[in-house]
Amino acid sequence: MKESAREEILARLRQAPKMEIPARPVMPTPREALFDRDGLIARFTEELTRESGVVYRAADREEILDYLTEIARAESLTRIMMSTDDMIRSLDLPAWGERQGVSVSTAADYPDRESYTRAVFDETDAGVTGADFAVAETGTLVIAHGGNQPRLVSLAPVLHVAVVGIDRLVPIYEDALSVFYGGAGRIPPAHLTLVTGPSMTADIRATAFKGMHGPRRVIVILAG
Amino acid sequence: MKIDTGNFVRNAKLEMQNQYARTFLSLLPPYIAARRVKVMGSFPDPAAAQELSRAIRAEAVARMPDLLEEFEKNAIAAGARVLWARNAAEANEMILSIARERNVTMVTKGKSMISEETGLNDALAREGIEPFETDLGEFIAQQLGRPPFHIVGPAINVPVEEVCDLFMKKAGMQEETTDPVELGYAARLFLRDKFRRARLGITGVNMAVADTGAIINVENEGNIRFNKSSPRTQVSVMSPEKVVPTTTDALHLLRVLCRNCTGQSISAYVSIDRGPREPAEIDGPEELFIIIVDNGRSRLYHDPKLREALRCIRCGACLNLCPVYAKIGGYPYGWAYSGPMGQVLNPALLGLEETGDLFKACTLCGTCREVCPAGIDHPAIFLHYRALEVKRKRRSSGRWEAILFGVWGTAAAHSAVWRFLYRLARPVLAVFGKKGKIEAMPGPFAGWFGARDLPVPARRTFRDQWRESLSKQGGAS
Numbered sequence: 036m037k038e039s040a041r042e043e044i045l046a047r048l049r050q051a052p053k054m055e056i057p058a059r060p061v062m063p064t065p066r067e068a069l070f071d072r073d074g075l076i077a078r079f080t081e082e083l084t085r086e087s088g089v090v091y092r093a094a095d096r097e098e099i100l101d102y103l104t105e106i107a108r109a110e111s112l113t114r115i116m117m118s119t120d121d122m123i124r125s126l127d128l129p130a131w132g133e134r135q136g137v138s139v140s141t142a143a144d145y146p147d148r149e150s151y152t153r154a155v156f157d158e159t160d161a162g163v164t165g166a167d168f169a170v171a172e173t174g175t176l177v178i179a180h181g182g183n184q185p186r187l188v189s190l191a192p193v194l195h196v197a198v199v200g201i202d203r204l205v206p207i208y209e210d211a212l213s214v215f216y217g218g219a220g221r222i223p224p225a226h227l228t229l230v231t232g233p234s235m236t237a238d239i240r241a242t243a244f245k246g247m248h249g250p251r252r253v254i255v256i257l258a259g
Numbered sequence: 260m261k262i263d264t265g266n267f268v269r270n271a272k273l274e275m276q277n278q279y280a281r282t283f284l285s286l287l288p289p290y291i292a293a294r295r296v297k298v299m300g301s302f303p304d305p306a307a308a309q310e311l312s313r314a315i316r317a318e319a320v321a322r323m324p325d326l327l328e329e330f331e332k333n334a335i336a337a338g339a340r341v342l343w344a345r346n347a348a349e350a351n352e353m354i355l356s357i358a359r360e361r362n363v364t365m366v367t368k369g370k371s372m373i374s375e376e377t378g379l380n381d382a383l384a385r386e387g388i389e390p391f392e393t394d395l396g397e398f399i400a401q402q403l404g405r406p407p408f409h410i411v412g413p414a415i416n417v418p419v420e421e422v423c424d425l426f427m428k429k430a431g432m433q434e435e436t437t438d439p440v441e442l443g444y445a446a447r448l449f450l451r452d453k454f455r456r457a458r459l460g461i462t463g464v465n466m467a468v469a470d471t472g473a474i475i476n477v478e479n480e481g482n483i484r485f486n487k488s489s490p491r492t493q494v495s496v497m498s499p500e501k502v503v504p505t506t507t508d509a510l511h512l513l514r515v516l517c518r519n520c521t522g523q524s525i526s527a528y529v530s531i532d533r534g535p536r537e538p539a540e541i542d543g544p545e546e547l548f549i550i551i552v553d554n555g556r557s558r559l560y561h562d563p564k565l566r567e568a569l570r571c572i573r574c575g576a577c578l579n580l581c582p583v584y585a586k587i588g589g590y591p592y593g594w595a596y597s598g599p600m601g602q603v604l605n606p607a608l609l610g611l612e613e614t615g616d617l618f619k620a621c622t623l624c625g626t627c628r629e630v631c632p633a634g635i636d637h638p639a640i641f642l643h644y645r646a647l648e649v650k651r652k653r654r655s656s657g658r659w660e661a662i663l664f665g666v667w668g669t670a671a672a673h674s675a676v677w678r679f680l681y682r683l684a685r686p687v688l689a690v691f692g693k694k695g696k697i698e699a700m701p702g703p704f705a706g707w708f709g710a711r712d713l714p715v716p717a718r719r720t721f722r723d724q725w726r727e728s729l730s731k732q733g734g735a736s
């Protein structure tokens with residue numbers, strides 16, 4: 036019988052002479068690990084701002100909604116799609132939208148995938164989502180996608196507003212990703228993204244600009 | 260992709276006439292290289308960080324068969340389908356049949372070097388399936404039918420006027436513009452429609468994590484995220500060496516990759532997939548295929564020197580510092596990979612017969628080796644290729660060369676013989692001298708002078724002068 040490609044490739048790899056595995060150097064502790072809360076906030080803000088992201092601090096629900104009102108006015112938002120994770124749900128955005136004259140939808144409002152896709156691509160001014168972690172190291176959001184966190188809501192609209200609890204601000208990527216891929220307890224998500232600022236490119240004449248395929252602007256509200 | 264590695268010298272000479280590209284090359288690579296140095300400084304100990312990434316890549320390649328099996332097991336457990344392809348034809352056929360079964364007539368693609376290797380776009384187009392590269396640079400290069408100029412900026416050298424013409428013709432652009440940002444937005448509009456409609460999305464893989472079965476992609480534009488979110492079927496194509504042991508290893512490589520690639524501390528997006536979407540998700544792929552394409556790797560894995568080439572993480576840092584690349588750009592390398600990386604990979608994957616002079620275009624300065632985060636010793640591999648080529652050719656045409664170098668070897672190892680032969684050669688050489696230089700010579704040595712001059716030997720050798728001055732001094736004391 037003809038060997039399958041898999042068997043053939045693996046067998047050929049295994050027949051090759053073994054090679055030594057080099058020792059790994061010890062890495063110094065990352066600087067961020069020693070930061071206190073203010074230090075982490077400062078680093079997160081500085082890193083994200085450099086990538087043209089905007090960071091707000093909000094003490095409570097009222098302040099978060101105030102910021103959203105301000106953003107909606109400044110950006111002339113009329114149609115928002117939101118994720119349905121705990122943080123965003125706790126804000127009761129539909130009620131806020133009614134007061135502000137902004138229509139607020141969730142993926143569940145659409146009868147099927149097609150109409151949802153059309154809406155999120157073409158009929159949404161901003162995606163408002165939570166994030167599982169904010170990483171100070173590089174001003175990065177960690178978003179585990181799932182039923183309450185659709186993939187396109189933070190990607191297709193031209194503006195992405197993320198609301199993250201300050202208790203979710205961690206020093207380095209490992210602090211966040213070990214929660215999902217650490218092997219203990221939680222099942223890793225099917226899709227997880229690290230988001231640092233808006234989408235960008237410099238592919239034509241090395242001219243950098245934001246908003247290539249994804250959002251042109253990213254605003255993060257650190258809450259609490 | 261058409262393979263044109265055999266015409267390296269001809270194409271390099273041609274490219275050196277291209278003033279626009281020359282100006283561009285004198286500006287951009289040094290700029291990225293400087294950014295790289297700056298951002299590497301954000302590691303508490305940059306040297307240790309580089310040493311660690313080298314150790315991880317060496318380990319990943321050394322343990323490759325075990326890691327691949329572990330990765331496969333975990334990816335399948337997460338619901339992915341893992342397929343293995345021996346070569347380009349098999350890989351393309353797999354993707355074609357996935358597309359046919361789903362009645363797909365158009366696919367969107369994220370940047371994937373392995374699919375450039377396998378010529379996937381041509382294979383799809385031949386079957387009436389329209390492929391759209393969605394990375395801006397790849398999109399331009401694809402529509403122009405050119406190989407990548409630079410691994411990070413495949414079309415970064417293309418003049419805006421040319422991009423404008425192209426987009427007017429092929430990307431539905433309404434009004435002419437030479438503003439790079441406006442051009443980018445025109446492509447955004449055009450490709451957005453493709454993302455919305457695509458039934459099948461194809462991506463490459465930057466890293467495959469053995470202990471979780473996850474695949475990781477690194478990008479700035481968001482096109483890969485769209486490819487993983489909008490279509491109902493996702494096909495991710497990888498070469499075997501993409502596998503790394505753990506998520507922690509992947510995160511370190513991620514930090515090192517972004518710094519070396521674009522001088523960023525992290526790219527705008529990193530996406531990690533473990534299996535297809537969960538049932539509760541409204542978007543994302545209902546099915547995820549991971550295709551592992553060998554395409555010659557398991558064969559070259561047997562040569563310990565060539566195996567080193569598999570450590571490469573395609574960061575492009577070696578391109579930005581290479582004095583040869585800086586003069587000729589990416590086209591003459593004639594295939595998917597350019598610069599020192601291409602000089603290492605193209606001969607390893609295509610065979611020395613196909614790659615002509617590619618690996619000889621090197622000053623052996625060693626800058627690529629110094630910068631490489633994967634720990635590849637490029638110059639040593641080039642010398643290895645030369646040795647292999649000599650071995651291969653000796654049977655046929657290398658007879659005179661062998662004799663010549665035999666004599667040369669004997670002479671160089673025995674000072675008396677050397678001095679004797681040199682004494683004979685000096686007056687002969689002097690005949691060809693003009694104004695202190697020999698610029699050309701007839702016969703078998705003509706080629707050597709094609710790009711070099713030799714100073715005419717001095718009338719009296721240093722040794723003679725030295726001896727004379729010693730004897731004078733001796734006379735005086």
Ligand code: SF4
Pocket residue numbers: 519570571572573574575576577578599600627630631632633634635
């Ligand atoms: S050979 Fe090294 S420096 Fe060059 S692209 Fe590969 S990993 Fe980067």
